[in-house]
Amino acid sequence: MTTAAEPFESDEPFESDGPLDPDGTYESDESRGTVGPLDPFVHPALFYGDEREYLAGTVSFIREGLEAGDPVAVAVPGDNLALIRDGLGADAGAVRLMDMREAGRNPGRIIPGVLRAFADAQPAGRRVRIIGEPIWAGRSDTEYPACVQHEALINAAFTGRAVSILCPYDTRRLAPQVIADAYATHPVVIPAGSGPAAGSEAYAPDDVVARYNEPLPLLADMPAFTYDADSLSQARHVATDIAAQLGLTGVRLQDLALVTAELTTNSVVHGGGSGALRVWAEDGYVVCEVRDKGRLADPLAGRLPAPRDQRGGRGLLMVNLVADLVRVHTGTDGTTVRCWFAC
Amino acid sequence: MGIRYEAPSGVVSAAPALTVSPLTTRSGLRVAGEVGLATHHVWERALERAVREDGDVYHLELSAVTFIDVAGAGALAAAAQELGAGRRMVLDHPPHALRRVLDMFWPDLSTIEVSVS
Numbered sequence: 140m141t142t143a144a145e146p147f148e149s150d151e152p153f154e155s156d157g158p159l160d161p162d163g164t165y166e167s168d169e170s171r172g173t174v175g176p177l178d179p180f181v182h183p184a185l186f187y188g189d190e191r192e193y194l195a196g197t198v199s200f201i202r203e204g205l206e207a208g209d210p211v212a213v214a215v216p217g218d219n220l221a222l223i224r225d226g227l228g229a230d231a232g233a234v235r236l237m238d239m240r241e242a243g244r245n246p247g248r249i250i251p252g253v254l255r256a257f258a259d260a261q262p263a264g265r266r267v268r269i270i271g272e273p274i275w276a277g278r279s280d281t282e283y284p285a286c287v288q289h290e291a292l293i294n295a296a297f298t299g300r301a302v303s304i305l306c307p308y309d310t311r312r313l314a315p316q317v318i319a320d321a322y323a324t325h326p327v328v329i330p331a332g333s334g335p336a337a338g339s340e341a342y343a344p345d346d347v348v349a350r351y352n353e354p355l356p357l358l359a360d361m362p363a364f365t366y367d368a369d370s371l372s373q374a375r376h377v378a379t380d381i382a383a384q385l386g387l388t389g390v391r392l393q394d395l396a397l398v399t400a401e402l403t404t405n406s407v408v409h410g411g412g413s414g415a416l417r418v419w420a421e422d423g424y425v426v427c428e429v430r431d432k433g434r435l436a437d438p439l440a441g442r443l444p445a446p447r448d449q450r451g452g453r454g455l456l457m458v459n460l461v462a463d464l465v466r467v468h469t470g471t472d473g474t475t476v477r478c479w480f481a482c
Numbered sequence: 483m484g485i486r487y488e489a490p491s492g493v494v495s496a497a498p499a500l501t502v503s504p505l506t507t508r509s510g511l512r513v514a515g516e517v518g519l520a521t522h523h524v525w526e527r528a529l530e531r532a533v534r535e536d537g538d539v540y541h542l543e544l545s546a547v548t549f550i551d552v553a554g555a556g557a558l559a560a561a562a563q564e565l566g567a568g569r570r571m572v573l574d575h576p577p578h579a580l581r582r583v584l585d586m587f588w589p590d591l592s593t594i595e596v597s598v599s
Contacts, residue, residue, distance in 0.1 A: 371519055372498040375549070393579050400551045404519050445587065450560050453587055457552050460586060 179266075181303040182294060183336055184325035186310045186318070190222060192331055193307060197270055198226045200305050204268035205233055210261040214239045214253050215272035215307065223270075243273050246282065246289035247459040250296045250442045258302050259444060267302045274321075276312035281479075283317070284351040285466055288438070290324035291344035295439055323347050348438050355428070355468045355475045363415040366403050374403045374416050381418040382425045386482045394461040395427055395480055401454040402476050406431035410474060421479075424463065428477040435469040500524040500547075510541030510572075517547065517554035525554055529561035538569055545575035555583035562593040572597050 185200075187193040197213070201223070204211040212235035213223055220238055224231045235257060243249040249271065258267045271293075274286045293304060308321050310331050322328060322341040329336045366374035378399040379392055387395060399416065406414035410433025417428045441455025459465055464479040500521035501514045511532065517525045532540045550558075558580070562571055570593045573580070581596060588594075 368519065372516060372549075390578070390582070393582060396549065397552065397579055397583065400518060400549070404551065404553075407519060447588065448563070450556055451553060453556060454552050457583065457586065 178298060179301040180294070180297045180299065181327070182297070182325055183303075183305055183327040183329050184321040184339075185305050185307045185329045186321075186331040187307055188309075188311050188331045193219065193309075194222060194226045196329060197223055197305070197307060200268065200270065200303075201227060201234060202230070204266070204303075205230055207266070209266045209268050210257070211235070211268045212237065212253075212257045213270045214242055214249070215270060216240050216275045219272060219307070239272055240275075243271075245459060245462050245464050246273055246285040247442060247462075247465045249273055249289055250293060251444045251456055252460055254293065254304065255296065255444050258297075258300065265301075267300075268305075269302070270305045270307065272307045274306075274308065274313065274317060276309060281466070282464055284353050285464060287317075287320050287324060288348050288351050289442075290321070291347040292438055292442060294324075294326070294344045296443060320347060352468060352470070355466060355477050357417070358419070361417050361419060363417050365413060365415050366406070367413040368407045371400065371403050371407060375399045378416060378418050378427055382427070382480070385418075385420045385425050387425045387480055391480050391482075395425065395478075398458050398462060398478055399427055399429075401458055402427075402429040402478075405429075405454060406433065409433050420482075424479040424481055426477060426479050428475060430473060430475045432473040433469075434471070435467060435474050441465075502528045505541055505543060508541055509535060509537040509539065510543065512543040512546070514546035515548070517550040519551075519553075522553060522557070525550075526557050529557055532571060533561050533564045539572055540569070541572045541574055542576075543574045544577065544580070547577050547580075550577055550580040550583070552583055555580055555587070558594070559584065559588045559591060562588075562591050565593045569593065570595055574598075 185196040187196060197215075201211050201213065211233070213220065214237040215223065217238040217240055220236055224236060227234065237253060239249075239253075242253050254269055254271060257269060261267050273289055274283075278286055290306065297304065306321070306325065308318060310318060319341070322339045323343050324347050325339055326342045327336050328339050364374055364377045375396055379396050382392055382395050403414060403416060406412070406429060410431030414429050414431030417430075419426055441459045443456070445453045445456060458476070458478060462478040463481050466477045468475045498516045498518060498520060500517060502524060503512050504510075505512055511528050513525070513528060515521060528542075532542065558571075565571065572595045574597050576596060584591065584594065
């Protein structure tokens with residue numbers, strides 16, 4: 140099924156013919172997803188049913204941090220951001236406030252571009268506190284698998300760090316399955332009404348990552364451009380020509396060129412040497428998809444900030460930072476990466 | 483969807499090339515073509531040359547570079563960080579994609595200056 144390719148390189152996430160695992164999905168890393176009793180990382184879900192419960196849970200979390208002199212950031216949807224800003228009054232100026240609808244539009248961007256970007260910039264020796272609300276009622280069915288995988292992967296991305304990330308969930312407006320998933324992605328939950336925090340027996344972030352590793356079926360008769368090492372440049376031009384016809388312009392078109400170059404080059408170097416590129420329009424977006432025979436072994440690939448002096452390994456990170464949504468399906472048959480760009 | 487993939491417009495079928503030639507009036511190189519998997523080695527050789535030079539300012543004239551991928555931008559950032567004390571690189575008319583990637587990952591590189599005048 141897979142084709143021999145260059146040996147796996149440590150700074151790139153793709154591999155072409157790694158060992159199979161029983162689920163045919165991700166290789167598990169036992170150090171990930173399990174939080175030991177001494178782990179300083181704290182990641183509770185906060186359930187809320189109304190504004191009063193929202194403010195009670197979030198503002199107290201922020202004030203505790205401010206009183207301890209800890210850096211605090213809040214990344215929640217704009218309407219909730221306004222609630223928190225009003226609730227904090229004069230203290231709002233001491234908190235980094237971000238609209239998650241913008242900063243976290245692509246869930247794959249939230250860990251590197253919001254959470255780790257803030258936490259890594261703070262002085263050592265201080266607990267960092269962040270409120271992150273990546274899942275709101277307006278998230279589409281297309282976005283949701285990426286959202287819940289992001290929530291699950293926060294645990295691996297912060298293991299061992301003195302960081303607290305509080306994730307509010309609107310129990311009034313989110314589907315029951317979303318709330319059930321929150322129990323699996325958070326080791327601790329705070330019930331609606333700000334009751335005492337309790338450990339979640341359903342906590343199983345690796346299972347969530349695997350369960351939402353959903354196939355990305357093709358629409359019928361979608362034409363493909365197949366590429367290899369000799370046609371990477373043509374692949375990029377095919378993508379930008381079609382995207383331009385579909386209405387993508389300016390910086391977004393340049394971003395699509397960068398993304399296409401990155402994903403197709405990954406196919407050639409780590410994904411079996413070739414792949415298939417498709418570009419189409421969907422609900423106000425241009426969608427760019429690359430399929431190859433590689434296998435994305437590390438679900439954190441493209442989700443961690445790159446140290447400044449690290450030379451390579453920024454390709455998938457760039458993809459997450461510029462696209463409006465990235466969905467990935469990977470398994471023994473190969474990997475599909477699909478990226479959405481708003482027109 | 484009504485999309486048919488034909489020969490992409492404006493693309494010659496030959497593999498993309500990257501050419502490098504010395505500037506005649508100042509210290510530096512003129513680079514033309516695109517920086518990608520097939521041409522990284524040419525780009526990195528040009529950057530090694532820039533790092534080895536003596537003058538305070540080294541120009542890379544990039545107006546004829548049509549595309550640079552993330553790895554190419556990374557090689558440039560790495561070279562810029564190897565420059566000796568007091569030295570800097572001036573990028574003349576770099577492609578937008580390069581500026582975008584440099585802003586994204588190396589926003590405070592003091593040894594790279596962008597000139598679009």
